[in-house]
Amino acid sequence: MEIGLNHYLTLSAVLFSLGVFTVLSRRHAIVILMGVELILNAAALNFVAFSRFVAENLDGQLVAVFIIVIAAAEAAVALAIVLAIFRNFQTVYVDQVDRLQR
Amino acid sequence: MLALESGGGSSLLTWMTFLPLVGAIVITLLPGKARELHRTVALVTAAGPLVLAVKLFTSFDRGTADIQLWQQVAWIPSFNIQYFVGVDGISVTMILLTAFLSFLCIVASWNIDKHTKGYFALFLLLETGMMGVFIALDFFLFYVFWEIMLLPMYFLIGVWGGPRREYAAIKFFLYTLAGSVLMLLAMIALYLNVQDPATGGHTFNMLHMMNQANHGSWLLNPDIRHVLFLGLFIGFAIKVPIFPFHTWLPDAHVEAPTAVSVILAGVLLKMGTYGILRICYPMLPDAAAWFSYPLAILGAINIIYGACCAMAQTDMKKLVAYSSVSHMGYVLLGLAVFNEAGMTGAVLQMFNHGTITAMMFLMVGVIYDRAHHREINGFGGLGMVMPRYTSMFSLALFAALGLPGLSGFVGEALVFVGAFEVYRTVTIISGLGIIIGAAYVLWMLQRVFLGPLNEKYTELPEITTRELVSVVPIAVLVILFGVYPPPLINMIKQSLLHLIAQIPA
Amino acid sequence: MNFTWSDAAYFWPEAIMALTFIACVLTDLVTRGRRHGVTLSVLIAGTVVSLAMTVIKAPEASHYVFGQMVVIDPFAHFFRYVFLFVTLVTAVFSYSSREIMGKDRENQGEYYSFLAVMCFGMMVMAEANDLLMLALSIELVSITSYIMAGYARFSLRSTEASLKYVLWGAMSSGVMLYGASILYGLTGATGFSAIREGLLAGSGSELALLVGMLFVLAGIGYKISAVPFHFWTPDVYEGAPTPVTALFSAGPKAAGFALLIRFFYTSLVQTDGTGGVTLLEGIQWPWLLAIMSAVTMTWGNLAALRQTNVKRMLAYSSIAHVGYLLMGFVLLTQAGLQAILFYLLIYAIMNLGAFLVVIALNNRLHSEHMDDYAGLGYREPILAGAMTIFLFSLTGLPPTAGFVAKFYLFAALVDSQLWWLALLGVLNSVISLYYYMSIARSMYFTPATETGGLGLSRAHVALVVILAVPTLVLGLYWSPVKALADSSLAFLLGG
């Protein structure tokens, strides 16, 4: 049967929801970042799907490329911060990092 | 619609308002330790407005209801905000009272020794704020001065006050601010819906707002006018204070230092009623007529409730504070009826109450400086030890209970005469106020001055000349305007008659 | 692609900032990170030059420099002034802050380069006219913010702040991109004006537009920290070094608002060319944002009530101020937007001022707890006086500029008869009085534990006074500044 736009959108929706679930439910900082990567990939997939089926221009794909750039930049900084946290707190579990006032 | 007397442009009023500000700035520049210097500079600066006040009294034209000595300068043209000041019958007495009381308060606060620089600077700033409120004829300018007056008051109560000063200060500030923000919304609504006859755009000019012709269509709908009136009224009611909003007054008075509570009772309470007279009535006369009966009832409640609470107090200052609530009830009753006697009585009572409460607070201050407490039951038989102080305080107290021959009576009598015609039962109930009023005054007088001498105070020093200097001028005024009130009445008369003509039956 | 060099001239201010960034990095390398004063002077020089160019190259119409992605128009121009001013002030008082430049810190030099690039990023944010640029510019500003938040590398609070910030930022940008993709799907374009054309043309389902708009709003909302996207603000503001917090509360917030206004008022609204604004029939977003504004305002104020840490209190107060700003945003009127612009400028001044005082005190008292401020009014009269002016201005009391700013907001609200929000706003200002005055109370009413001045650096006190003066003066005479804000809007709605 033909693979239409909705299939891609559904897949990206699934990826997006799993990303949200990961971010919400995991304690490990890096796994949360992985969740964010999932969300970004879902967004990129959406862009490409729309560019292919709706917009008939390459803007979508271009944006997808830039999304990868953003993901890269963010991952770099995020992981650097996670390392700094590990050095100071000796743990990467988010709920143990709790020195600020309520 | 109020008109402008031709040939305005005199800067008398501007000088009177901003001279204290200059003084305040000068004081802040002085070194912190030079206490004497602060006091003298403050005194000299406060003397300025007093002298100008005398000049205003003499040069005030009693024959016309128009705005006099006005000055109009563009301030923010883009929003049509002007620096527009002027004086007429309603505000002239208040300006004189402010200048007069401020000067006396500075004399009375001679023995303040903590951070005198801050104290006197803030006090002069307060005077500027108060003066500005009474002369402002541009609603924005009025609102700015209204709030400027709050800031120094908060610090004066908060820093130099009694044990629970912080609570009293923040309560005062929150109360008045809550009222004034309602006023802000009403002001903006008026601003947007009143058309400036000259430019056709919006305007803050109160005189234009008073002219019903300038009111836009949205503003002509009676419900809107009633809501606006209510918004403005609540802002002013908190200041008066009127029954449900009055609980800040006893706390603020008890905790404020003597001179500050003199100004608070003497002038700040009048801003509420002045606001009603200057803004609520002329701008929304039909709403005023519609609200007149509830106003009268509120007045009566204030009188009776204030008097009863006063009778149950044990702290002298709280008693005087509640007596102010009761007296302002008379003013409100007078305002509720739109006839000559009632309104003149109300405005007269505003001035007279100012002088009488000022005197009472100064007197309480004198005894507080000596005995360091204000518990009525803690004293007894002071008449033996301090005869001159007793006679002075008795003069103030008898003026407070409305003894004829003293200024307290004239205002009250006129209010009763005016109010009796329109709301008979309410006035009769308010009439009970003179009995309860006499009761709490005499009961307090007996517990403090009469009866056997309390052994703790056998050697209390008599009242000093400095304290007398700050009280005798007020006493003279109280007696003078009690025996012969026309000098005051003639100033008020024309403007009030003009205002009454505005308000539909 | 109409790229003409003559237009590029309008891009000079941003270009100069980029060059300053690179210059700072190089100077830091040359001085091997020791004399960070030099880097600071380079930064200041760069900012001043950029300011000069901004004044010279004031655009009177909208210029598309690099294709449709970025537009330089009077609207963005106004924000340049705000960003340059904020960067300048932050740079100067970071120099004297113990938390950043203390003796046991190193790589102070790089701090200034990040400051420069952040300014550059903010300027671009104000000019972004495309979903992609929106994402990229937010990303640049956010990354710099994460780094600066975690700048005190060995303080647990700072690193924790940066962790929470980065996680939250990443999540928000993810959600925003997903939303952007949906909008792209609906309209087939990423440029704001193109989206509007697409929405007008296409039948587009309401739900998709709603979800897309909301998710993009999540991205922007995170930047201006409106409820429900504000959760990071209190922790980050408290954890990050105070100069950085000051920057966050003024710079990125203004940039976020610039983006918010440009995005909503270009792509989700029809303008009839004369300033009149009507909604696209598809979506009633003003109501949604009105609710957000009300909740943000109330949440910020009520949470701030019980704070005893001044920095955390100012964090909540900044959330509350976002609530006030959003009030102007929902009115769809010229007056509303003008009020927001004016408010942002005034807010920047008074907020920076307040933080500056907190920094000065932090340098000596090593804490931001309110009780440590006891008796400050008498030990440091000038500083305390300035702080009182800032507090009154933040509450919105007349002689100060804060009142005028709020006055315009309420004027706009009353003009569009949005009574309930006006009333809520007014009541919130009264609530805010309580916690602002609690600082004044501890400074003046509670007696000082020990006496004597705190020995603050003269420069610091001078800078505080420099900020306090406009707060007061603008309270009395503010026409020129208001005129600037009004003119800058002519093109956004007119165009």
Added chain:
Amino acid sequence: MDSIIQSALIILCLPLVSYLITFFFGERLPRRGDFVGVALMGVALLLSLRIFAHFWGVNDPTHQIEQSWNWIVIGEFRADAGILVDGMTAIMLVVVNLVSFLVHVFSTTYMAGDRRYSRYFAFLGWFTFSMLGIVLSNSIFFLYIFWELVGVASYVLIGFFFHKNSAADANKKAFLTNRVGDFGFWMGILLFFTALGSFNYNDLFAGVAAGQISGTTLSWAGVALFMGCVGKSAQVPLHIWLPDAMEGPTPVSALIHAATMVAAGVYMTARLFPLFDPNALMFIAYTGGVTAIFAATIAIVQTDIKKGLAYSTISQLGYMVMAVGAGGVMAGMFHLTTHAFFKACLFLGSGSVIHAMHHHQEMGVMGGLRHKMPITFATFLIATIAISGVPPFAGFWSKDAVLAQALYYGMTNPGHYLPFIMALLAATITAFYMFRIVLLTFAGKPRDQKLHDHAHEGGFALTMPLIVLATLAVVSGGFHGFGLDLTWFDRFVADPASEEHAVAPVNDDGLFALVPSAHAQDHGDDTHGDDAAHSGDGHGEVAHGDDHSDAGHGGHDLHHVAHERAMYLSLLAAGLGIFLSFMTYYWKRISSARVLAALPGVHRVLSNKYYVDEAYRDTVVAGLLNVNNLFATFDKVVVDGIVNGVGSVTKGFAWISGNIDRYFVDGLVNATGELMRAFGGVVSSVQSGRIQTYFLGLVSGLVVLVIVYRVAWPS
């Protein structure tokens, strides 16, 4: 300006000048400034006599001189100050100034050596000034003003020995009771003003005559006005303050609580007579009657000489009020004048006794003083005879006029005999208790020998006033009968020619038919000034007018019928009272102890003054105090609580854990407060510092926004 008005103004200002001088410079003057008071009062007395002589010559009660100046003018509202002098004023001027002058003289010795001596004279001057103000003013507004000023004067004088708690209570009680009366008075004034538009007497009288105010409002206004008199002249139920007012020095009691101030109420009722309609007058008459009998009964059991005299004053005031109420303005004023003289004499007499007995006032320690203090005894006896209504003393003539008027009232208004009966009974009892006082004080053996030995006659300053007053007590009644007609009072005051009093024809078959009606010729030959004191001493105990009127009944003028009968009955009453008093206290035939034992209940009730004080204390005063405490606590707890509640709503909202804001939350946290606190909890729980909860907040926030939008605007 008319010379009369000029002198009236001078009379008014003299006491004020005396007040100002003695108050401010008294201590520094020789003799501590008492001579200033005496001298100025003397001059005032002479001037008032000049006015008296002028009106004596004019011999026309309706003649009046009025002058007014404008005081407050606002639009149509006018409140003018003015002076009105007519016969009644002349009388009152003489009475007030004379008694005041004599009291000044008396006080120079009585109060000698008191620490606040000059203050005392200052206050006396102040009192006289305000009393004269009442008498001279021509508008009810100024009448009210001086009314209150007199109240303050009495407050200050009663509380002169304020170091005593009893004095401090007494003056407060006096002022507050007067104030209650003044409240009614003020309401009456307002009623009249709002109806008639002016305060001036003549305008008011014209307005009432023209019927601008009528029916129930007029009678209610009249009753309200009368409340002023009830307060000031100590009528029931506002009489409680007069006995306590005895705390003040005795000369003060003489001046204020015998002669002048208390009479102000009667003067006011008489002056404003046209304003009262028949119902109001009936109310006044009955109040007067009840007060007369009520006070008289209490006077019987009094042991303190001054308290006894105080109750006798209340009773006599009841007489005067009843007389005016019954339409006899002339009778009321006549009795007021004569009463002023002999009651002042009695009080000053008791004063000199107390002075002699070293300030002991209890009659228990007195007795047998007639040898030690002959002059005081003589004058006291003359005054007692006068007050008992024995002819030809002044008391008889004025009391007879009152009784005649009461009887006439009874006759003309069928079924209203009660006032007359009460008056008659009171007359008997008056005679009884007055002679009781005389006998207990002066007759019999001295009960406290030590005090008795010290007792001695006062100096000239004490005895001269007594003698003058005693003579006046005899002469001031004039003489009518036995071909002589020295009635002088009708030159000054006449009954208003109001016809509606003469209503039904006389019914002769009543109880009084049996008494032959004497026909008195009325002719006016003028006998010259009474103070050329031709001292006729008493004509023996009882003298009966023996000439019978030759004319039959019917067709007589009703007045004379009433006059005749009232005269005989009053003689009978006086005789009976004196006889009983002698029986019990002089010849000891009837032992008072056994009588009292027979009626224990009566004694206890009487000695406790019918428990009126206690009734007031439990009801009005206690009620007021409870209300106040209720209001005050209501204010502090509820209103303040609500406000603090609202305050703590925002505070509670933020869930403060005890720190410097704690006192802000001390107010009543009401239900909304709890709700807000719970909601506040949500705020703080979300801000838990864990990033997970933040994300949850974000996602749920988004979802909630979508749902809200879909709910509000379903597509």
Added chain:
Amino acid sequence: MISGLIWFLFAGVSVGSAVVVATSKNVVHCGFGLLFTLLGVCAMYAFLGADFLMATQVIVYVGGILVLVLFAVMMTHRIESNRLRDELVQPVAALGAAALVFGLSMLMITRTAWDEKVPGEALPTTSSFGRAFLTDYLFPFEFASVLLLVAMMGAALITREKKEEEDQ
């Protein structure tokens, strides 16, 4: 064009591995799960004719970012504690939220009438990418470079060890 079966195969791979990322207790397994998800998305790009993008995804995303993530995992877990396990926190709430979001998206996808057009021939995109980067997308291109530079500097700054020799 390509039969649905293969598409579903790759879709299944990416979803399955995404589930592993979300739920697996062992962090390394999560890492590898992410690898296969990325490869699955890469396949999708291929199906959609985005050849350049596919290449970038493989090289940059898988080669760069994923390796970085794995390095971070290795560096941050302490050897001595075998606690690689990482329980889920508030799973129920997270699941609920995720389900809600998914339902919302599906509702949106199905409800909206996307004007879906029949896709034309998938042309090689690399050359048009190149031209776009230097014309229409020039500014984002340059801006992204600044972004990456800042990211590098920041990462280096934050992770640098404490400087031993303190010269001043």
